[in-house]
Amino acid sequence: MRKETMKSRLRQFITIATATAVMLAACGCGGNSEGKGTKETSPSTETSIEATSSDKTVGTRPEASKTTEYDTTVDFTWMLPTQQNIPVAQSAVMEAIIQKFNVNITFTELGTASQQFDEKKRLLIASRELPDVMTQVTSSEANEYGPQGAFLEIGTVLDQMPNLKKYLEEDWDGRYQAYSLDDRLFLAPSMTLLNTPIFDFGYNAEAAKSVGFESEPETWDDFYLMLKALKEKNPESYPLTFRGEALPTMMFRSLFVMSFTEGKVNMYNEHLPGYDYDSRTYINGVELPGYRDAIEFMNKLYSEGLIDPEFMTLSMDKMISRLNEEKSYVLMDYSGGLSGDETVNESLGGKIVPMHTPGVAGKRTVWGYRWSVIAANGTVINASLKDDPEKLERILAILDYLYSQEFYDLLYNNPDVMTDNGNYIDEWYTDSDIRDKYLPWSLQANFQVNYQVTMRPGTPYAEYVKSLGDAIPTDKFVPTVVLPVSNDMRREINNIALPLKDYFDAAIDNFIIGNTPMSEWDAFVTQIREKGGDQLAQINNDILKENLE
Amino acid sequence: MPALVKIWPKLFIWNDVFGRFRSPPYKSAAILKENVFASKGLVIFMDKLRMRRRRRSLLKRATPLYIMLILPMAWYILFCYVPMYGVTIAFKDYGIYLGIQDSPWVGLKHFKSFLTDEYFWNVVANTLRVGCANLLITFPAPIILAILLNEVTYNPYKRVLQTVSYMPYFISTVALVNIISTLLSPSEGIINKIIQLSGRDPINFLQEGKWFVPIYVVIMLWKGTGWNSIIYLATLSNVDTDLYEAATMDGANRWQRIRYITLPAIMPVVGMMLILAMPSILGADFETVLLLQRPVTYNYSDVVGTYTYRRGLQYGYFDVATAIGLMFSIISIIIILLCNKIAKMFSDGEVGLW
Numbered sequence: 001m002r003k004e005t006m007k008s009r010l011r012q013f014i015t016i017a018t019a020t021a022v023m024l025a026a027c028g029c030g031g032n033s034e035g036k037g038t039k040e041t042s043p044s045t046e047t048s049i050e051a052t053s054s055d056k057t058v059g060t061r062p063e064a065s066k067t068t069e070y071d072t073t074v075d076f077t078w079m080l081p082t083q084q085n086i087p088v089a090q091s092a093v094m095e096a097i098i099q100k101f102n103v104n105i106t107f108t109e110l111g112t113a114s115q116q117f118d119e120k121k122r123l124l125i126a127s128r129e130l131p132d133v134m135t136q137v138t139s140s141e142a143n144e145y146g147p148q149g150a151f152l153e154i155g156t157v158l159d160q161m162p163n164l165k166k167y168l169e170e171d172w173d174g175r176y177q178a179y180s181l182d183d184r185l186f187l188a189p190s191m192t193l194l195n196t197p198i199f200d201f202g203y204n205a206e207a208a209k210s211v212g213f214e215s216e217p218e219t220w221d222d223f224y225l226m227l228k229a230l231k232e233k234n235p236e237s238y239p240l241t242f243r244g245e246a247l248p249t250m251m252f253r254s255l256f257v258m259s260f261t262e263g264k265v266n267m268y269n270e271h272l273p274g275y276d277y278d279s280r281t282y283i284n285g286v287e288l289p290g291y292r293d294a295i296e297f298m299n300k301l302y303s304e305g306l307i308d309p310e311f312m313t314l315s316m317d318k319m320i321s322r323l324n325e326e327k328s329y330v331l332m333d334y335s336g337g338l339s340g341d342e343t344v345n346e347s348l349g350g351k352i353v354p355m356h357t358p359g360v361a362g363k364r365t366v367w368g369y370r371w372s373v374i375a376a377n378g379t380v381i382n383a384s385l386k387d388d389p390e391k392l393e394r395i396l397a398i399l400d401y402l403y404s405q406e407f408y409d410l411l412y413n414n415p416d417v418m419t420d421n422g423n424y425i426d427e428w429y430t431d432s433d434i435r436d437k438y439l440p441w442s443l444q445a446n447f448q449v450n451y452q453v454t455m456r457p458g459t460p461y462a463e464y465v466k467s468l469g470d471a472i473p474t475d476k477f478v479p480t481v482v483l484p485v486s487n488d489m490r491r492e493i494n495n496i497a498l499p500l501k502d503y504f505d506a507a508i509d510n511f512i513i514g515n516t517p518m519s520e521w522d523a524f525v526t527q528i529r530e531k532g533g534d535q536l537a538q539i540n541n542d543i544l545k546e547n548l549e
Numbered sequence: 550m551p552a553l554v555k556i557w558p559k560l561f562i563w564n565d566v567f568g569r570f571r572s573p574p575y576k577s578a579a580i581l582k583e584n585v586f587a588s589k590g591l592v593i594f595m596d597k598l599r600m601r602r603r604r605r606s607l608l609k610r611a612t613p614l615y616i617m618l619i620l621p622m623a624w625y626i627l628f629c630y631v632p633m634y635g636v637t638i639a640f641k642d643y644g645i646y647l648g649i650q651d652s653p654w655v656g657l658k659h660f661k662s663f664l665t666d667e668y669f670w671n672v673v674a675n676t677l678r679v680g681c682a683n684l685l686i687t688f689p690a691p692i693i694l695a696i697l698l699n700e701v702t703y704n705p706y707k708r709v710l711q712t713v714s715y716m717p718y719f720i721s722t723v724a725l726v727n728i729i730s731t732l733l734s735p736s737e738g739i740i741n742k743i744i745q746l747s748g749r750d751p752i753n754f755l756q757e758g759k760w761f762v763p764i765y766v767v768i769m770l771w772k773g774t775g776w777n778s779i780i781y782l783a784t785l786s787n788v789d790t791d792l793y794e795a796a797t798m799d800g801a802n803r804w805q806r807i808r809y810i811t812l813p814a815i816m817p818v819v820g821m822m823l824i825l826a827m828p829s830i831l832g833a834d835f836e837t838v839l840l841l842q843r844p845v846t847y848n849y850s851d852v853v854g855t856y857t858y859r860r861g862l863q864y865g866y867f868d869v870a871t872a873i874g875l876m877f878s879i880i881s882i883i884i885i886l887l888c889n890k891i892a893k894m895f896s897d898g899e900v901g902l903w
Contacts, residue, residue: 119862145645309753312755312845495662498864499669505844505847506851507848508844509843509844513845
C-alpha cells in the first residue's frame with residue numbers, strides 16, 4: 001500500500017515537473033524576437049588591414065587624435081541602419097571614436113532595404129525601450145514623438161554641439177527639413193546627397209555601338225531607337241530590364257516620370273500633388289504636364305517587346321544572367337552598383353556603364369535639386385538621458401565630432417588606404433570589405449556624405465556625376481519646395497493619401513503593361529481626383545499660401 | 550427536525566470543518582427513510598450530498614491532470630486574454646509613444662474611415678473570392694485523398710504515398726512561391742513553353758490579376774492536401790474492418806462500401822473540420838498572398854490580411870489595423886457560432902464543436 005502510494009506520488013511529481021518544463025521551454029522559445037541580420041556587437045575588437053598593392057605606400061594624412069581626454073568609460077547603446085558587410089564597430093573610424101571618447105558602444109545594426117528597420121524602430125518606440133542613440137529617424141517621427149517625451153530636444157543642448165550648430169546656422173533652407181513647425185529640434189540631421197542621383201540607367205555601351213549608337217542617347221526618341229535597334233539585332237531579347245523582385249515598380253517608373261515632368265514628380269509623390277513651377281501651385285501628380293506622356297511611352301516600349309515582360313518579378317540573379325547573355329542591354333539600378341566594383345557590375349565584368357537619363361540635360365528641377373545638404377532624417381537621443389549628464393555629454397560630444405572636419409578627414413583621407421598622391425589603393429574599389437572598414441555606410445551616409453570622393457577619379461561614374469552637374473544650368477534652379485506641416489495636418493493628409501495610394505498602385509502599372517488601355521486614362525484621373533487628389537492639392541496650396549504670406 | 554437531530558450521528562461523521570463524510574451517503578438516505586419519514590426535501594438534499602461526494606472523489610483522482618492544466622491556462626490568460634485590453638487601440642488615436650492609456654479616445658472613427666473607403670470593399674470582395682475558392686477546392690481534396698489512400702491495400706505503397714503527399718507541407722512558403730514563379734515564368738517557365746508549343750503567346754501569370762486566385766488555390770492544394778488528410782486517415786483507421794468484410798459478403802462493391810461505411814465514419818470529423826474551416830473564408834494565407842501579389846494585381850490579390858499589414862506595420866497606423874482586425878474577428882466568431890448551430894441542427898446534435 002505504502003509502495004503504491006509512493007509510486008502514485010512519484011508519478012504525480014513527474015507529471016507536474018514535465019508540464020512545467022514544457023511550458024517554460026515554450027515561453028523561452030518565443031522570447032527572442034530580434035530581426036534577421038541584427039548584429040549586436042561589442043566594441044573594440046582587434047582590427048588589422050593590409051594594403052596589398054605592392055607599389056603603393058601609405059601616406060601621411062591627418063589622423064584622428066587618439067589620446068582620450070576622458071577618464072571614465074561610458075557605456076551606451078546605438079541603433080544604426082546598415083548596408084555594409086562588416087559591423088560598424090569593427091570599422092577603423094569607429095574604433096578611433098571609441099578610443100578617443102573612451103566609450104563602450106553596443107550597436108544594433110539592421111538592414112535598411114527591407115522594412116525591418118522601420119518596424120523595429122516603431123516597436124521600440126511603442127515599447128519605450130529605446131536605445132540611447134538611434135540613427136535614421138525621420139524628422140516627422142522626431143517631431144511627433146519628441147514632444148511626447150521620447151527624444152531629447154537637441155535644440156536645447158545645441159551649444160554643446162558647435163559643429164552641428166554651424167551647419168544649421170549656415171544652411172537656412174535645411175532648417176525646414178529638420179526643425180519642427182514650432183522651431184524645435186529633436187534630431188541631429190543626416191547629411192544628404194547633393195544633387196547626385198542614386199538611381200539611374202546603365203547600358204551595354206559596346207552592344208549599343210554595334211547597332212550604331214556611339215554615344216549614349218540624349219533624348220527619349222534616341223533611347224527608343226536604340227532599344228529598337230538592339231531588339232532587331234537580337235529578336236529574342238528584351239532590351240530594357242529591371243529587378244522588380246527586390247525593387248518596387250515605382251523606382252522603375254521614377255526615371256521616366258521625373259524626366260518627362262521635368263522633376264515635378266518623383267517616385268514618392270506620383271499619387272500626390274506635385275508643385276508646378278509655372279503656375280506656382282500644387283497639381284495632382286497624374287495631371288502634371290508630361291506624366292501621361294511618360295506612362296504612354298512606357299506602354300509603347302512594353303507593347304513592342306522592348307521592356308522585359310518580367311520586370312516586376314525578376315530577381316537580381318536572373319537580371320544579371322540576361323545582361324550577361326545579352327538578352328537585355330539596358331537596366332536601371334543604384335548608381336553605385338553601376339560604377340565599377342559593386343555586385344551588379346562586378347558580375348557583368350564591367351560591361352555596363354552608367355547612362356544619363358535621357359531628356360534631363362537642361363531641365364530645371366532634376367532629382368529634386370536642392371541647395372541644402374540637410375536631410376529630413378537624422379539621429380535622435382533618448383530623452384531619459386537627461387538624468388545621466390555624463391553619458392549625455394559624451395554622446396553629444398561624439399555626435400558633434402561626426403560633423404567635424406577632423407572626422408571628415410578620418411573618413412575620406414584615411415592614411416591606411418591612401419597613397420602619397422592622394423589616391424586610394426585598388427582594394428578600396430575592388431574589395432567592399434576594405435571600404436566598409438574605412439568608410440562604413442552607416443556613418444558616411446548619415447553624417448558626412450561625399451560621393452564624389454568615394455568614386456575613383458577617372459571612372460565612368462565620377463565623370464558621369466560631373467557631367468550631370470555640368471548639364472544642369474544652376475541659374476535656372478528652383479529648390480524643392482518643402483511645406484511646413486504640423487503633426488495633426490500630416491495625419492490628416494495621410495488619412496487621405498493612403499487609400500489614394502492603394503488605388504493608384506493598383507491601377508498605374510496596368511496602363512504600362514496594357515491591361516488597361518490608355519483610352520481609360522481620363523477616367524483614372526477622375527478617380528484620383530475624387531478619391532482625394534483634389535482635396536490634397538487644396539490642402540497643399542492652402543499651406544503654401546499661408547506660408548508664402 | 551428533532552428526528553434529524555436524533556439520527557444525525559448515524560448519518561454523518563464529520564472529519565473536518567469541510568464536511569468530509571465517512572459513512573456512504575446511500576446508507577444515510579436509507580437510514581433516513583427507515584428512521585424518520587421519507588421527506589422529499591431531505592432525499593433531494595441527500596442526493597446532492599451524494600453527488601458532491603462523487604465529484605470530490607473524481608477530483609481527487611484527476612488532480613494531476615488539473616495540475617497539468619494550470620500552466621496552459623495561465624499561458625492562455627496571460628498571452629491571449631490579458632492582451633485583449635489592446636483592442637481598445639481600435640477606438641483611440643493611438644500614439645505609439647503615448648501608449649494605450651494616454652492616447653485620446655475617438656470612438657468609431659477608424660471603423661468609419663475604412664468602411665467608407667471604396668478600396669476597402671474591393672479588398673473584402675477579394676478576400677471572399679479567394680476564401681470561397683480556396684474552401685471549395687481545398688476542403689474536399691484531403692477527404693478524397695484520405696478515402697483513396699484508405700482503399701490502398703498494399704501497406705508499403707500506402708505509406709510511401711502518404712509521405713510523399715504531405716512532404717510539400719514542410720517546404721517553406723517562400724521556396725514554394727519561388728518554385729511557382731519559375732514554373733510560370735513567361736520566358737523560362739515550363740508551363741509557358743507548353744503554351745508556346747501550342748502556338749499561343751506566353752502568359753504572364755503573375756502580372757495578370759485574373760490568374761491570382763487559381764495560382765493561390767493550386768499552391769494551397771499542393772501544400773495542404775496531404776497534411777490535412779492525416780486527420781481523416783486517422784479516423785478511418787478506427788473503422789472496424791469487419792464492417793467492410795460484412796459489406797463485401799453482402800455483395801457491396803467498392804463505391805458502395807465507400808458510400809455506406811467510409812463516408813459516414815468520417816462525417817463527424819468532416820463536420821467539425823468544416824466548422825473550423827469556415828472562418829478561413831475571411832482570411833487567406835497571409836504569407837502566400839504577400840509573396841505572390843504585386844501592386845499590378847492588387848485589384849484581385851489585395852486581401853484583408855495584406856491590407857491590414859500595410860496600414861498597420863508598413864505605415865504605422867496600428868489603430869486602423871486593430872479596428873479592421875477586431876471587426877473581422879467578431880465576424881469570424883459569428884460565423885463559427887452559426888455554423889456550429891446549423892451543423893447541430895442538421896445532424897441531430899452529432900456534429901458540432903461543443
